[in-house]
Every structure is written in C-alpha cells, then in structure tokens.
Amino acid sequence: MRILLASLLAAAALPALAQTAPPPPPQPSAAEQAYDTTLVARLRDAALSDSMAWEITEGLTTEVGQRLAGTEAEARARAWSVKRLTAMGFANVRVEEFAMPVWERGREAAELLGPYPQKLVVAALGNSASTPAGGVTAEVISFPDVAALAAAPAEQVRGKIVYIGHAMPRTEDGSGYGVFGAPRRQGPTLASQKGALAIVIRSIGTDREHRNPHTGVMNFAEGATPIPAGALSNPDADQIERILARGQRPTLRLTLESRVTQGRSGNVIAEVTGRDPNAAPVLVSCHLDSWDLGTGAFDDAAGCGIVAAAAKRIMEAGTPARPIRIVWFGAEEVGLFGGLDYRARHGKEPHHALMESDFGADRVWKVDSRLGAERAIEARRLQRVLQPLGIVPGSLTETDGPDIGPMLADGLPGASLQQDGTRYFDIHHTPDDTLAMVDRKQLQQNVAAWTASLAVLAGPVEQRPAAPRRRRR
Known part of the structure; x- marks a missing residue:
C-alpha cells in the first residue's frame, strides 16, 4: 500500500515537475556520434593490449629506483625521462627546474625498553x-x-x-x-x-x-x-x-636522524603537436619523484607510464586538433613543488583540460569532469566513450588531482579518471611500493581510458593516410 501511495503521489506531481524540470542536455550531432563510435572506440580497444605503460614503469623503477625529491636520484630520473620521452617521438621535450629544500632520512630505530x-x-x-x-x-x-x-x-x-x-x-x-x-x-x-x-x-x-x-x-x-x-x-x-x-x-627509545639541505627539482615536459599549435593544450600529468622506502612504482611511475602511453597512442594514430602537453611533475611528495612551479609559469595560460594520474594503477571505475556548461556535449561524450570499459559517469561539476589542484582551484577546466583505491593505501609510501604491485591488465585498462579521453578532449584525430602498398613484381 505504501508503495502504491508513493506511486500515485509521484504521478500527481508530474505536471508540476514538467514545468520546473531543467532542459535536456544538448545532444551530439550524427557526425559526432559517428566519430565516437568509430575512431575513438578503435583507439580505446586497441589500448587494452598496450605494453608501453608497463615498459615505462619497469624502466623507471629498475634503471633509477627510488627518487626522493631534490636528490641526485631524482636528477637521474629527469635525465632518464628526457631520454625516454625523446625516443618516443614527443616534441619539445625539456626540463623546467626549480630550487627547493631537501629533507633526507638517516638512521632509524624504535625500541621499547619496558615493560x-x-x-x-x-x-x-x-x-x-x-x-x-x-x-x-x-x-x-x-x-x-x-x-x-x-x-x-x-x-x-x-x-x-x-x-x-x-x-x-x-x-x-x-x-x-x-x-x-x-x-x-x-x-x-x-x-x-x-x-x-x-x-x-x-x-x-x-x-x-x-x-x-x-x-x-x-x-x-x-x-x-x-x-x-x-x-x-x-x-x-x-x-x-x-x-x-x-x-x-611503555618507555620508548626513538632514533630518527635526518638532515635538510638545498637542492633542485624540476618538471619534465613533452608535447604532441596539434593541428592548431595555438590552441589551448590538454595537460596530462603524473609525478616523477617518489618516497625513498620503495621504488615508487604504484606512486607514481605507473601514472607516468599511463599518461605517456596514451599520448603516444594518439600521436601514432595521427594529429589531434589541439596539442597534448605531458608533464611529469617533480617534488610532488614533499609539498607539490612541481605543481606550484608549473602554476607560477603557466597557470595564466589557457588550458583546454587538466588531468592527472596519481592513485596507483588499478582499474579506472568512474569519470568526473568540470568543463563548464558550454562544453556539456564534450563532457557527456567523454562519459559515453568510457562506459564500455566499465567506467561509470560521475560528477560534471567536480574534478581533482594533487599537482593540478591549485590550478583547478583557480578555475581551469579538468577531468579525473578515478582509479580503484581499495588497496592503494596498503602500498602507499611503504617499502612495498614496487613493480610487483602493478597489475598489467588493470594498467592496460587505465591506458585505454586515458587514450579514449584524449581522443575526445584533444579533438578529432586527423589520421595519416595509409602508405601505398607496393606491387609485387
């Protein structure tokens, strides 16, 4: 009876609701729908067999290892990153350095003396x-x-x-x-x-x-x-x-030795050229530094692998309408120094969207965005192309990311591919943050999600014509 009464009341309220309901969201054109269901789907599905993200994650954690901000190890990571991103064919690969205080741990011990x-x-x-x-x-x-x-x-x-x-x-x-x-x-x-x-x-x-x-x-x-x-x-x-x-x-004897010096960090930046070089870029980011207990695979070498692999797949498919800017932020763990330095240098420049991968490498389950009411079609297109990957639509008015957070707070548009964090804080900032914790299939799902997102946000990819087949003589 309670259910029937509620249904009758709801039906009676329908005329009033019809007068106050917001207008339906704008619908994509037939051309836009065709674009979504052809090239974007093809790029998305092909990325499910990606190997580039794993290769970057494995290379960074094996050839550099832990990368405490401001130290010589992080400097080696920047040199490694410039070499790798250049070899991948990205344009304008560079480092924007900045000074910072450097905290380093020494001997550590804790011992209960009693009872x-x-x-x-x-x-x-x-x-x-x-x-x-x-x-x-x-x-x-x-x-x-x-x-x-x-x-x-x-x-x-x-x-x-x-x-x-x-x-x-x-x-x-x-x-x-x-x-x-x-x-x-x-x-x-x-x-x-x-x-x-x-x-x-x-x-x-x-x-x-x-x-x-x-x-x-x-x-x-x-x-x-x-x-x-x-x-x-x-x-x-x-x-x-x-x-x-x-x-x-309890009585505790605690030894925590450390020192503070001055050092330098930096943001590693690379680009995919767009058809309109003056268009606002889509920024895709991660952070290059890590804590010194593990090798920073989950936090955040995998994020760097994900965003670079997705940008590379777009570049291989053709030329996007607008540039894609890849930023591997430095010194995130110790105070978002890289994000703040980028904001000071580039925060006043227009950006089409800001995105960051910094929550491990487990599957993306939800997409949030804040692109503005005038870009509602684009936001809903983004939701639609991600659904085949099991990614549910989230907010259209909220987004986040550590290094990009200050710029998002300034009002710049952004999108977030929210990863499953169920086990993230088991690993976070511990000696267990190693390559062994990265699940290859879930990493590939991330790359597929980021590839599809870039195909939407960077605009239609103008495919290169296939090379003519040579006739056999």
Missing part, C-alpha cells in the same frame, strides 16, 4: 626533526586521535613521546585519507606546542598484515619547534595499544 622490551619498526615522516645520535628516551603517552591530543593539557604531554592511533579503513575512492591523515599532518605540530619530546603515529595506511611503516610529508606550523616525528608499522602500533590496554606505561 616488555622489544624492537619496533618505524620510519621518519618527511620534515621530521633529527634526534641526537643516541636517540631520545621517554614514556609514551597515547591518544586515540588528534582531537584528544588537542584537548589534553600541556603538563600531561610535556617531556613525553606522544603516540596517536586512529586506524584508517579501506575505501574504493580513498576518501578516508583526508580524515585519517590528520595525525600525520597536524599531530606533530600539536605535540610540539604541548612540549612533547617526540611523536610517533600509527601509519596512515590500510594494511594490517605487513610490518611496513608508511612515511609521508608533514610540516610544522609557524612558531612550532620541530621535533622528531615518525610512523610505526600498523602491527607495531597494535603492539603499543595492546600494552597500553594492559594498563602499562
């Missing part, structure tokens, strides 16, 4: 202050989250080592990272302001099985004295919490 002596696994957070050579020793005081630390009186914290729990759950879209990342982002400043000697946090990650700490950058607020700050592996955080649950007060 149950044992060694723990810890990694310094980026921008952690250095302990003395012999480390620091103090009682551990525990808080379940940042809010509890913020509410604690300073005399309760002073002279102790703060521990913050706050375990992060797995989600497909990675949305827990914002909330559950607070201990890393805000915890060190709060602990310092309350007089703590140091801070260790539960790793901001979703794995519970591996004894791998998750590193990541944090910054001290102005006026806060930098203190040593580290992340315990999740199994070791569990160990601390079990001891605390017994009513015991």
Whole structure:
C-alpha cells in the first residue's frame, strides 16, 4: 500500500515537475556520434593490449629506483625521462627546474625498553626533526586521535613521546585519507606546542598484515619547534595499544636522524603537436619523484607510464586538433613543488583540460569532469566513450588531482579518471611500493581510458593516410 501511495503521489506531481524540470542536455550531432563510435572506440580497444605503460614503469623503477625529491636520484630520473620521452617521438621535450629544500632520512630505530622490551619498526615522516645520535628516551603517552591530543593539557604531554592511533579503513575512492591523515599532518605540530619530546603515529595506511611503516610529508606550523616525528608499522602500533590496554606505561627509545639541505627539482615536459599549435593544450600529468622506502612504482611511475602511453597512442594514430602537453611533475611528495612551479609559469595560460594520474594503477571505475556548461556535449561524450570499459559517469561539476589542484582551484577546466583505491593505501609510501604491485591488465585498462579521453578532449584525430602498398613484381 505504501508503495502504491508513493506511486500515485509521484504521478500527481508530474505536471508540476514538467514545468520546473531543467532542459535536456544538448545532444551530439550524427557526425559526432559517428566519430565516437568509430575512431575513438578503435583507439580505446586497441589500448587494452598496450605494453608501453608497463615498459615505462619497469624502466623507471629498475634503471633509477627510488627518487626522493631534490636528490641526485631524482636528477637521474629527469635525465632518464628526457631520454625516454625523446625516443618516443614527443616534441619539445625539456626540463623546467626549480630550487627547493631537501629533507633526507638517516638512521632509524624504535625500541621499547619496558615493560616488555622489544624492537619496533618505524620510519621518519618527511620534515621530521633529527634526534641526537643516541636517540631520545621517554614514556609514551597515547591518544586515540588528534582531537584528544588537542584537548589534553600541556603538563600531561610535556617531556613525553606522544603516540596517536586512529586506524584508517579501506575505501574504493580513498576518501578516508583526508580524515585519517590528520595525525600525520597536524599531530606533530600539536605535540610540539604541548612540549612533547617526540611523536610517533600509527601509519596512515590500510594494511594490517605487513610490518611496513608508511612515511609521508608533514610540516610544522609557524612558531612550532620541530621535533622528531615518525610512523610505526600498523602491527607495531597494535603492539603499543595492546600494552597500553594492559594498563602499562611503555618507555620508548626513538632514533630518527635526518638532515635538510638545498637542492633542485624540476618538471619534465613533452608535447604532441596539434593541428592548431595555438590552441589551448590538454595537460596530462603524473609525478616523477617518489618516497625513498620503495621504488615508487604504484606512486607514481605507473601514472607516468599511463599518461605517456596514451599520448603516444594518439600521436601514432595521427594529429589531434589541439596539442597534448605531458608533464611529469617533480617534488610532488614533499609539498607539490612541481605543481606550484608549473602554476607560477603557466597557470595564466589557457588550458583546454587538466588531468592527472596519481592513485596507483588499478582499474579506472568512474569519470568526473568540470568543463563548464558550454562544453556539456564534450563532457557527456567523454562519459559515453568510457562506459564500455566499465567506467561509470560521475560528477560534471567536480574534478581533482594533487599537482593540478591549485590550478583547478583557480578555475581551469579538468577531468579525473578515478582509479580503484581499495588497496592503494596498503602500498602507499611503504617499502612495498614496487613493480610487483602493478597489475598489467588493470594498467592496460587505465591506458585505454586515458587514450579514449584524449581522443575526445584533444579533438578529432586527423589520421595519416595509409602508405601505398607496393606491387609485387
């Protein structure tokens, strides 16, 4: 009865709704529909057997390895990238360098001295202050989250080592990272302001099985004295919490040595020439640097492989209407330095769309875009060509990306191919971020999605005529 009543009420409301409903979205012309279902589909489906993205990911992680921002390793990565992108046939391959502070980790150790002596696994957070050579020793005081630390009186914290729990759950879209990342982002400043000697946090990650700490950058607020700050592996955080649950007060000796120097990073840029060289380009991007615990395959060599492979496939098919600009950002992990430098140099220039691949290499499941009402046909065409890959339509008013985020906030248009993040934070910023974590079939689905997206956003590809077949004599 309730269902029938609801149906009758809905039917009665139809005339009123008809008067206020928004106009239907503009429909593509027959020519546009034909374009979508022929060349774009062919390029998309061919990319499902792509090998270029894997070759780039394998090459970068094998021949360079970890690429901490501002270090000699990242400089080798830029040289490797220029050579590879040039060999792939891209135009105007170059590096735009910038200066930056460089934080580097040294010796790390954590050991419970009591009540149950044992060694723990810890990694310094980026921008952690250095302990003395012999480390620091103090009682551990525990808080379940940042809010509890913020509410604690300073005399309760002073002279102790703060521990913050706050375990992060797995989600497909990675949305827990914002909330559950607070201990890393805000915890060190709060602990310092309350007089703590140091801070260790539960790793901001979703794995519970591996004894791998998750590193990541944090910054001290102005006026806060930098203190040593580290992340315990999740199994070791569990160990601390079990001891605390017994009513015991652990004593921890913590060694986190580090140094800060000055160095240089840079953005590696390459282009696919468009038929109209003055047209606003489609920017496709990733970040070249990585943390130093793994080899940065998932975060973000795979992203660089994906965007370069997709652009290469468009270039091989012919000439797009507008240029495609490939940007492998430098120094993303330690503060979005590459994205901010690009914005300072090029942020006032028109861009047709900004896109970034920086969420691993698992399958794309949703497409979001913010192209503006006047480009509604283009946005819906993008949704339509991706559906055969199992990609659902998302928002037409929101998009994101770390390095491109400041420019998106400035109002530039963009699109996001949202990847499945269910296992991303198991691997993120750990020693497990290696090539072994990249699934080839899911990587190929990413390339197919990016290829189809570029075929739409960069405009119709003017195919090169096939070479005449030579007659046999």
